[in-house]
Amino acid sequence: xxxxxxxxxxxxxxxxxxxxxxxxxxxxxxxxxxxxxxxxxxxxxxxxxxxxxxxxxxxxxxxxxxxxxxxxxxxxxxxxxxxxxxxxxxxxxxxxxxxxxxxxxxxxxxxxxxxxxxxxxxxxxxxxxxxxxxxxxxxxxxxxxxxxxxxxxxxxxxxxxxxxxxxxxxxxxxxxxxxxxxxxxxxxxxxxxxxxxxxxxxxxxxxxxxxxxxxxxxxxxxxxxxxxxxxxxxxxxxxxxxxxxxxxxxxxxxxxxxxxxxxxxxxxxxxxxxxxxxxxxxxxxxxxxxxxxxxxxxxxxxxxxxxxxxxxxxxxx
Ligand SMILES: [Mn+2]
Numbered sequence: 001x002x003x004x005x006x007x008x009x010x011x012x013x014x015x016x017x018x019x020x021x022x023x024x025x026x027x028x029x030x031x032x033x034x035x036x037x038x039x040x041x042x043x044x045x046x047x048x049x050x051x052x053x054x055x056x057x058x059x060x061x062x063x064x065x066x067x068x069x070x071x072x073x074x075x076x077x078x079x080x081x082x083x084x085x086x087x088x089x090x091x092x093x094x095x096x097x098x099x100x101x102x103x104x105x106x107x108x109x110x111x112x113x114x115x116x117x118x119x120x121x122x123x124x125x126x127x128x129x130x131x132x133x134x135x136x137x138x139x140x141x142x143x144x145x146x147x148x149x150x151x152x153x154x155x156x157x158x159x160x161x162x163x164x165x166x167x168x169x170x171x172x173x174x175x176x177x178x179x180x181x182x183x184x185x186x187x188x189x190x191x192x193x194x195x196x197x198x199x200x201x202x203x204x205x206x207x208x209x210x211x212x213x214x215x216x217x218x219x220x221x222x223x224x225x226x227x228x229x230x231x232x233x234x235x236x237x238x239x240x241x242x243x244x245x246x247x248x249x250x251x252x253x254x255x256x257x258x259x260x261x262x263x264x265x266x267x268x269x270x271x272x273x274x275x276x277x278x279x280x281x282x283x284x285x286x287x288x289x290x291x292x293x294x295x296x297x298x299x300x301x302x303x304x305x306x307x308x309x310x311x312x313x314x315x316x317x
Contacts, residue, residue: 005090009076011047011049011068014096015255020255020286023286027285030297030301030304034305038308047079060163062133066163067166069138070173073101076102077173080092080103097241104116107281107282115181116184116235117235118236118237119226119238122187127143128144130167131155132154132155134194148179192258219269238284240285241254243255247261250298255289
């Protein structure tokens with residue numbers, strides 16, 4: 001049985017809207033409402049953040065709060081690598097998705113020789129860089145830092161020198177580049193991308209299981225294909241952005257809600273499939289924003305139910 005360690009990162013400096021730092025609190029309230037002892041069973045360790053930087057608005061067009069993001073990445077690298085080093089399975093609850101770039105670096109620091117597969121369940125591909133991002137919001141960039149790319153070929157701008165230098169530092173933070181190969185990244189439910197990301201996904205032959213395809217071919221068939229694609233992978237990281245779920249069906253309680261997504265049961269099918277894979281070493285849930293939830297706390301309640309179900313499956317192994 002895996003020894004689960006719950007780690008919380010409330011950093012929201014990568015998001016364009018405010019409030020995802022309250023995502024963990026909302027999950028805890030959801031657990032109480034459900035009468036669950038989940039957070040008693042898995043005591044939480046909190047990593048430091050730099051949300052204080054938000055008080056002084058950064059209007060950089062290419063990479064907002066990148067200096068703070070280096071610190072946040074470092075907390076993830078240290079927190080995740082030491083948790084794994086102590087024999088734990090880090091179960092992360094994070095605010096904005098940028099933390100995942102640090103998580104991936106932390107996993108690679110713990111397992112430098114192992115080939116890492118990344119499962120990205122998200123409405124977004126998060127492959128932007130300071131060269132391509134339309135907003136400069138860094139929660140759209142974590143996978144570019146994992147791949148160690150600038151995507152200059154499809155640039156919409158050249159960032160200023162200080163940003164370019166900081167990006168280099170961020171990308172090289174754990175001293176491992178690349179941390180994951182494009183063929184070892186599997187996307188599920190990605191449906192809201194910019195053309196710079198589309199071009200990159202095509203160039204690098206990255207696989208996205210679209211919602212329509214999952215339904216037409218069946219989840220089991222698609223997940224079996226995913227398993228084959230992961231034949232040569234040694235360890236797996238699973239990243240669950242709650243905006244992978246349908247915002248009309250669940251709620252808009254997330255920073256960048258997108259319609260036509262997964263149902264909660266469909267999200268569970270994907271997550272639980274990877275829970276049964278003994279190579280899974282870390283899981284992260286992100287982007288719950290209760291301040292944007294028009295249905296009280298439904299997004300956190302839904303995400304909590306999905307997470308509890310995943311954890312039950314993980315404990316069966
Ligand atoms: Mn997303």
